[in-house]
Amino acid sequence: MTSTTTRNSSLGIAIGTLAGGITCALLATIAWAAGHPDFARGIVTGGAVGIAAAVTLKAMSRTRFANAEARLAAGMADEREKKFAVQSLAMAAVAMYVAAILSAFANLFGLEAQAGLAIVMLTGLICASASFAMLARRR
Numbered sequence: 001m002t003s004t005t006t007r008n009s010s011l012g013i014a015i016g017t018l019a020g021g022i023t024c025a026l027l028a029t030i031a032w033a034a035g036h037p038d039f040a041r042g043i044v045t046g047g048a049v050g051i052a053a054a055v056t057l058k059a060m061s062r063t064r065f066a067n068a069e070a071r072l073a074a075g076m077a078d079e080r081e082k083k084f085a086v087q088s089l090a091m092a093a094v095a096m097y098v099a100a101i102l103s104a105f106a107n108l109f110g111l112e113a114q115a116g117l118a119i120v121m122l123t124g125l126i127c128a129s130a131s132f133a134m135l136a137r138r139r
Contacts, residue, residue, distance in 0.1 A: 013058050020051045068136035084135040092128035099123040 024047030031040040057073035071077045072085055103116030 013055060016058075017051055017055055020047060020054070024048070024051075069132070072132075081136065084132055088128050088132035088135060091131045092124045095127040096120050096124040 024043055028040040028043040031043060057070045068081045072081055099120045103111065103119050107116055
């Protein structure tokens with residue numbers, strides 16, 4: 001099938017990549033103009049890594065070797081994989097809630113707010129990705 005209206009068409013992937021790159025460039029330019037060059041570099045680096053990961057997952061989902069993560073990212077997951085995604089996000093929410101409480105208490109003892117937020121975000125990311133991988137492989 002050579003239609004460009006499918007979800008995973010090459011044109012769709014290219015347009016998404018271009019839109020993400022333009023958005024990152026615009027946000028980095030605004031941050032740089034506001035006098036925050038380190039923040040601008042972080043936007044560019046994070047955007048590049050995020051776009052590369054998304055393109056990789058989209059491209060992987062088009063092969064016969066597609067795993068559950070690639071199918072979920074491409075919107076081609078079945079009911080079982082969607083259930084695993086919901087369960088892993090619920091686990092991540094609980095872990096983030098606990099991390100937020102612990103970070104709030106650690107703030108009383110000198111932990112900076114930015115570090116506390118980073119701890120909460122990384123806890124959610126690690127918990128969601130690890131629990132999804134374990135659920136998808138176990139069943």
